[in-house]
Amino acid sequence: xxxxxxxxxxxxxxxxxxxxxxxxxxxxxxxxxxxxxxxxxxxxxxxxxxxxxxxxxxxxxxxxxxxxxxxxxxxxxxxxxxxxxxxxxxxxxxxxxxxxxxxxxxxxxxxxxxxxxxxxxxxxxxxxxxxxxxxxxxxxxxxxxxxxxxxxxxxxxxxxxxxxx
Numbered sequence: 114x115x116x117x118x119x120x121x122x123x124x125x126x127x128x129x130x131x132x133x134x135x136x137x138x139x140x141x142x143x144x145x146x147x148x149x150x151x152x153x154x155x156x157x158x159x160x161x162x163x164x165x166x167x168x169x170x171x172x173x174x175x176x177x178x179x180x181x182x183x184x185x186x187x188x189x190x191x192x193x194x195x196x197x198x199x200x201x202x203x204x205x206x207x208x209x210x211x212x213x214x215x216x217x218x219x220x221x222x223x224x225x226x227x228x229x230x231x232x233x234x235x236x237x238x239x240x241x242x243x244x245x246x247x248x249x250x251x252x253x254x255x256x257x258x259x260x261x262x263x264x265x266x267x268x269x270x271x272x273x274x275x276x277x278x
Contacts, residue, residue, distance in 0.1 A: 138250065143243035146181035146188035146221050152249065153178040158198070161254045167261065169208035170199040177253045187231070188221040190241070192256050200265035205272035215260040 140152070158164065159171040175196040182189055193216045202209035220240040222228035228240050241247075266272075 139246045139248055140179075141243075141245045142190060142221050142241060142247045143188055143223065143245075145179070146183065146190055148181060149183075150181045151179065154249075156250060156253055158196070160250070161257065163254055163258060167200055167265070168198060169201045173197055173199075175213075175253060175257055177256075179249070179252070184218065184220070188243075190219045190221060190252075192217050192219065192252070194253060194256055194260065196257065198261075200261070202267050202272060203264050204266050207267075207273050209265050209267050211262070211265060213257065213260055215256060217256065 137152075140150075144150075153176075155174040155176045158168065158173045158175065161175065165171060173196065175194055177195075178193045180191045182191065194213060196213045198211045198213055199208045200211045201207075217239070220231060220238065221243050222231060222240055223243050225242055228242050231240055232238050
């Protein structure tokens with residue numbers, strides 16, 4: 114089937130689905146938002162090196178999606194992540210299961226001055242300055258790190274005694 118004649122060609126909609134198509138390693142955040150583009154995929158935990166010291170196991174994946182749009186007149190990236198992580202409990206130093214589900218919206222400012230203006234209007238705003246070559250991997254890994262508990266711990270009384278070797 115020639116490109117553009119069937120349901121598979123999604124260029125007009127800017128859709129990407131990693132199981133069937135390769136996901137770009139970088140996006141232009143402002144263009145992505147303004148074009149209402151969408152991406153989804155999965156990243157192996159072993160490939161998220163900044164997480165390694167926090168995990169008791171690097172087995173598993175982070176499933177993610179990114180969707181562009183405009184909200185309240187501002188370009189925005191909406192990100193979603195889902196993962197089952199094995200963190201290190203800070204009480205017993207044993208494995209601690211943690212379900213991670215996060216959805217966030219990140220307004221995209223055209224420059225630092227615009228972001229400062231937005232933040233002065235709303236001090237709780239988390240936004241980004243437009244980046245023409247934003248790594249998708251880094252964006253997802255940042256979101257995972259920001260979504261983790263400050264201190265990973267089992268519920269009170271759920272820690273297993275540490276075994277002497």
